[in-house]
Amino acid sequence: xxxxxxxxxxxxxxxxxxxxxxxxxxxxxxxxxxxxxxxxxxxxxxxxxxxxxxxxxxxxxxxxxxxxxxxxxxxxxxxxxxxxxxxxxxxxxxxxxxxxxxxxxxxxxxxxxxxxxxxxxxxxxxxxxxxxxxxxxxxxxxxxxxxxxxxxxxxxxxxxxxxxxxxxxxxxxxxxxxxxxxxxxxxxxxxxxx
Amino acid sequence: xxxxxxxxxxxxxxxxxxxxxxxxxxxxxxxxxxxxxxxxxxxxxxxxxxxxxxxxxxxxxxxxxxxxxxxxxxxxxxxxxxxxxxxxxxxxxxxxxxxxxxxxxxxxxxxxxxxxxxxxxxxxxxxxxxxxxxxxxxxxxxxxxxxxxxxxxxxxxxxxxxxxxxxxxxxxxxxxxxxxxxxxxxxxxxxxxxxxxxxxxxxxxxxxxxxxxxxxxxxxxxxxxxxxxxxxxxxxxxxxxxxxxxxxxxxxxxxxxxxxxxxxxxxxxxxxxxxxxxxxxxxxxxxxxxxxxxxxxxxxxxxxxxxxxxxxxxxxxxxxxxxxxxxxxxxxxxxxxxxxxxxxxxxxxxxxxxxxxxxxxxxxxxxxxxxxxxxxxxxxxxxxxxxxxxxxxxxxxxxxxxxxxxxxxxxxxxxxxxxxxxxxxxxxxxxxxxxxxxxxxxxxxxxxxxxx
Numbered sequence: 001x002x003x004x005x006x007x008x009x010x011x012x013x014x015x016x017x018x019x020x021x022x023x024x025x026x027x028x029x030x031x032x033x034x035x036x037x038x039x040x041x042x043x044x045x046x047x048x049x050x051x052x053x054x055x056x057x058x059x060x061x062x063x064x065x066x067x068x069x070x071x072x073x074x075x076x077x078x079x080x081x082x083x084x085x086x087x088x089x090x091x092x093x094x095x096x097x098x099x100x101x102x103x104x105x106x107x108x109x110x111x112x113x114x115x116x117x118x119x120x121x122x123x124x125x126x127x128x129x130x131x132x133x134x135x136x137x138x139x140x141x142x143x144x145x146x147x148x149x150x151x152x153x154x155x156x157x158x159x160x161x162x163x164x165x166x167x168x169x170x171x172x173x174x175x176x177x178x179x180x181x182x183x184x185x186x187x188x189x190x191x192x193x194x
Numbered sequence: 195x196x197x198x199x200x201x202x203x204x205x206x207x208x209x210x211x212x213x214x215x216x217x218x219x220x221x222x223x224x225x226x227x228x229x230x231x232x233x234x235x236x237x238x239x240x241x242x243x244x245x246x247x248x249x250x251x252x253x254x255x256x257x258x259x260x261x262x263x264x265x266x267x268x269x270x271x272x273x274x275x276x277x278x279x280x281x282x283x284x285x286x287x288x289x290x291x292x293x294x295x296x297x298x299x300x301x302x303x304x305x306x307x308x309x310x311x312x313x314x315x316x317x318x319x320x321x322x323x324x325x326x327x328x329x330x331x332x333x334x335x336x337x338x339x340x341x342x343x344x345x346x347x348x349x350x351x352x353x354x355x356x357x358x359x360x361x362x363x364x365x366x367x368x369x370x371x372x373x374x375x376x377x378x379x380x381x382x383x384x385x386x387x388x389x390x391x392x393x394x395x396x397x398x399x400x401x402x403x404x405x406x407x408x409x410x411x412x413x414x415x416x417x418x419x420x421x422x423x424x425x426x427x428x429x430x431x432x433x434x435x436x437x438x439x440x441x442x443x444x445x446x447x448x449x450x451x452x453x454x455x456x457x458x459x460x461x462x463x464x465x466x467x468x469x470x471x472x473x474x475x476x477x478x479x480x481x482x483x484x485x486x487x488x489x490x491x492x493x494x495x496x497x498x499x500x501x502x503x504x505x506x507x508x509x510x511x512x513x514x515x516x517x518x519x520x521x522x523x524x525x526x527x528x529x530x531x532x533x534x535x536x537x538x539x540x541x542x543x544x545x546x547x548x549x550x551x552x553x554x555x556x557x558x559x560x561x562x563x564x565x566x567x568x569x570x571x572x573x574x575x576x577x578x579x580x581x582x583x584x585x586x587x588x589x590x591x592x593x594x595x596x597x598x599x600x601x602x603x604x605x606x607x608x609x610x611x612x613x614x615x616x617x618x619x620x621x622x623x624x625x626x627x628x629x630x631x632x633x634x635x636x637x638x639x640x641x642x643x644x645x646x
Contacts, residue, residue, distance in 0.1 A: 102532050102553060105602050110554070144636070145607035147533065147552065168481070169406070169432065170534070170552070170609070171258075171390070174213070174231070175277050175341045175359070178255045 004080055009088055009120045017086050018070060018093045064142065066096040069113055072141050073134050077192045079126050079185055084192060090118055090130060101147050109145045113138060116153040123158050131167040132176060133189045198546075198558050198599035203629060203641045204620070206238040208245060210637035216537075216612040217633040218260045220270065223288065224619030226631060227272055228639050229257040235274055235284075240619040240629075243641065249329045254278040259344045263368070264351045271332075273354055275342030281335035281356050283374065290328050333374040337364055337381075344391040348399055353379065355401050357389035363403055363413070365420060380420035382413060393436040395474065396542075402476055404433030410478055410488065416517045424519045426488055431481030434535060434551075435612075439474040440542035445593050447562035461563045465591055475524060477547060479535035485549050485559070487595075489524040528597040530557035533609075541615040543628050546598075546644065550610040550632055558599035558644060564592040599644070605634035618643070 070093045074086025085091045095118070101110035115134055119127045135150045142148075150167050152160040166172055176182050206217075210230040217228045224240040227249075235249040235257055255277035263271035268289070274282045339360035346355045354366045354376070365379040387406030394401055401413040410426040410433055444462045471492035479485045533552035540547050547559040604610060612633040617626070630642040 102555075102602070108602065109607055143607075147609075165406070165432075168534075169388075170536075171341075171343065172359070172388070174256065178277055 005124050005126065006080065006121045009078075009081060009083070011083055012087050012089055014084075014087055017074065018067065064098070064111075064146075066093060066098060069096045069098065069115065069138070069142075072193075073115065073137055075193045076130075076133050076137055077189045078120075079129050079133075079189055082192075085130065085134070088120055090120065091115060091134065092118070095153060110147060111145060112147045112149055113142070114149040114151070116151055118153045118156045122156060127152055127157055127159075127163050128166055129182075129185060129189075131163060132173065132182075133186050135167060135173060136177065136186055137190060137193065197646060198560075199645050200556055200558065200599050200601040200604075200630070201643045201645065203643050204243040206236075206243050206245070206639040206641065209639065210234070210236060212637055213256075213635045214611065214633045214637050214639060215256070215258050216260065217614060217631050217639050218262060218272075219614055219616035219631065220262050221264045223270065224617070226614075226616070226639075227260045227262070227274075228633060229260050229274065230637065231256040233257060233276075235260055235272070238639065240616070240641070241621070243620065247328055249274075249284055252276075252282045252284070252331055252334075253280065255341075258342060261345045261347050261354075263347050263354075264349065266351070273345045273347065273356075275345045275356060277341040279336075279338045279340055279342060279358065279360075281338075281342055281345060281354075283332040283335065283376075285330045285332050286328055333376060335364075335366060335376055337378065338362065343389060344393075346392045346394050346401075348394045348401075349397050350399075353394075353399065355392040355394065355403075357392045357403060359388040361385050361387060361389060361405075363389055363392060363401070365401070380415075382420060382422065384411060384422050384425075385409070387432075390432060391435050393438060396438050396441045398473075402436050402438070404436050404478060404480075406432045408433065408480075408482075410436065410476070412519060412521060414517060421517070423517050424490075424521045426476075426478075426521050426523075428486060428523045429478065429480040429482050429484065431483075431534070433478050433480050435479050435537045437477045437538050437540045439477065439540055440545070441474055443474070443540075443542065443545050444469075445561040445563055446545050447560050447596070449562045449564050449594060449596075458563070461591065465563075468591055476521075477538050477540045479538040479549055479551070481534040483529065483531050483533070483535060485527040485530075485535060485538055485547070487524040487527070488521050491520040491522060525593070525595055527559050527595045530559075530597055530600060531555060536610065537612045537614075539613045539615050539630075541628060543615070543626060544644075546615075547595075548613045548615065548630055548644075550604070550613040552609045554603050554605055554608060554610055554634075556599075556601040556604045556610070556613065556630065556632060556642070557597060559595050560598045561593050561595050564594050601642075604632055604642075605636065605638055605640065608635040608638070610634045 073091050074084055076085045078085060078088055095116035097114045098111055101112045102108040117131055117134065131150050135148050138148050151164045157163060210232055212231040215229045217226045219226045225246060226238050226240060228236045228238060230236060233253050233255060237246045238244065239246050253276035257274050257276050259275040261273050270286050270288055272284045338358035341359045342356055344357050352368060354368060355363060357363045361383060363382045366376040367379045369375040369377055385405040385407050389403050389405050391404045392401060399415060403411050408429050408431060411422050412424040413420055414423045444465050448458050472490045476488040531551050531553050535549050535551040538547060538549045545561060549557045610632050614631045615628050616631060618629045630644055631639060633639050
């Protein structure tokens with residue numbers, strides 16, 4: 001991060017970003033300082049409901065929709081600018097999709113969250129870090145029944161396939177989570193998350 | 195479709211509280227080693243499914259992989275690979291603690307009853323101090339630049355192969371000099387991406403590796419030099435895991451509509467003469483959601499292929515030169531997974547193949563002979579997936595792979611990272627009965643029976 005890659009990004013007005021009438025943030029766990037926002041984050045409340053065996057508890061789990069995913073990741077900061085991924089339009093609501101992971105198993109609770117990332121410039125070498133930040137944020141916030149599919153939107157990055165392969169590699173992501181320097185960057189990006 | 199039932203037998207308790215990556219069954223004793231993200235290796239008994247000991251203090255990051263050295267007697271030797279880029283070698287006398295009945299839990303016939311449910315934790319606590327002496331840390335193999343992904347002992351136990359995200363494979367020779375010395379025999383760097391797995395041939399000094407570069411490579415020693423003898427292309431994603439067919443394995447099934455059962459032994463005899471020329475086949479699984487079987491062309495037909503390509507003027511894709519081998523894709527197994535497939539296991543006893551992965555599903559496949567008349571029809575169809583194994587001398591034998599069992603949500607909502615076959619060892623089990631062991635993201639390890 002010695003030199004800024006995109007010194008003049010396009011910024012959307014925060015007031016124009018998609019949101020619910022009721023601010024989603026009020027329901028979420030409050031995170032403390034930098035250490036609590038680093039790993040591991042406290043799971044969001046509905047996680048405990050899911051891990052319970054009781055069927056009644058399962059019914060209490062609020063359905064998670066695309067807006068909720070957007071709220072989780074749009075507040076992540078760009079690693080270069082103190083501006084959120086939502087304001088930079090790196091993540092956007094139409095590029096988030098939730099669908100059943102196993103369509104042929106109707107009672108399977110597994111769901112796949114697909115997030116397409118649009119880097120601010122096509123050769124941005126920080127695309128992997130941004131993608132990793134989004135994936136880590138989702139893994140820490142969503143119940144384990146969600147599978148993450150975080151990818152660079154087609155045609156928006158010169159080495160998109162390469163970045164996508166890294167982001168999809170469970171083993172690499174797990175190893176990155178144990179890399180202190182990298183996680184310091186990710187934790188900084190998440191300081192602005194509610 | 196399902197002619198096989200996968201039934202939960204037991205969990206291994208207590209589980210790790212963090213992700214577990216792989217569970218390696220001991221070659222002779224009824225114990226397994228489970229690798230955990232909590233930096234420890236947990237040794238469980240297969241006789242009572244409880245924790246025997248925990249190896250701690252060796253690795254600074256997740257333990258990703260482990261393998262037991264074969265042909266040891268009186269002592270167990272375990273190699274472990276970690277995200278901390280090192281490989282640890284651990285030793286334990288098999289007689290350790292046997293006097294007081296702790297041992298490996300083998301002579302321990304205590305049944306697990308309701309009153310005993312707190313016992314594993316108590317044992318765990320009281321043994322903690324002993325554990326440090328129980329497992330003797332022998333040596334740390336230092337050489338890789340980044341996370342070690344897989345370790346494998348050769349059939350003789352003389353060689354240890356290790357691989358890493360640094361794209362290299364190291365071969366170490368266990369000098370067995372009583373001083374825990376290992377010598378670096380070779381460093382191979384042909385892969386262009388992380389090397390995810392290494393696996394030795396069941397009898398020969400021949401190594402297979404799978405990689406993030408989507409290829410499988412075969413390595414052999416030629417005049418003191420280790421080198422690549424084949425590069426197998428076909429997978430369209432990271433090759434996550436490899437396993438070899440058993441040395442004397444033959445297909446055990448015959449497709450329905452075929453002639454009488456008595457034909458099976460004839461077909462198997464024919465199979466032995468045709469397939470023994472190329473040796474055990476290799477099984478692979480990938481991020482591309484496929485499981486594939488690879489077969490080496492026997493040397494004679496390899497030469498024939500070279501000759502015929504010279505005659506027809508059509509150049510062969512891989513020109514056999516020197517020690518090079520031609521490996522061909524023998525079959526793609528029926529699609530059974532929606533997400534990356536992290537592990538496959540080829541039973542040395544039953545010939546059944548098991549696969550598992552991110553979709554939390556266990557799938558079982560069986561190889562069956564296809565009746566001759568069917569195979570003729572299919573050969574007439576140029577688009578048919580041809581798995582002909584003929585050598586031109588007799589009627590080529592054909593087989594098909596059939597999905598015979600599926601178990602969804604085997605570890606609930608969690609991804610399954612590893613699957614292995616091993617001999618069943620709990621009370622009431624049959625002599626040669628096998629169980630499946632699966633290892634998952636939530637730290638749980640489960641034992642399954644597989645029955646018809």
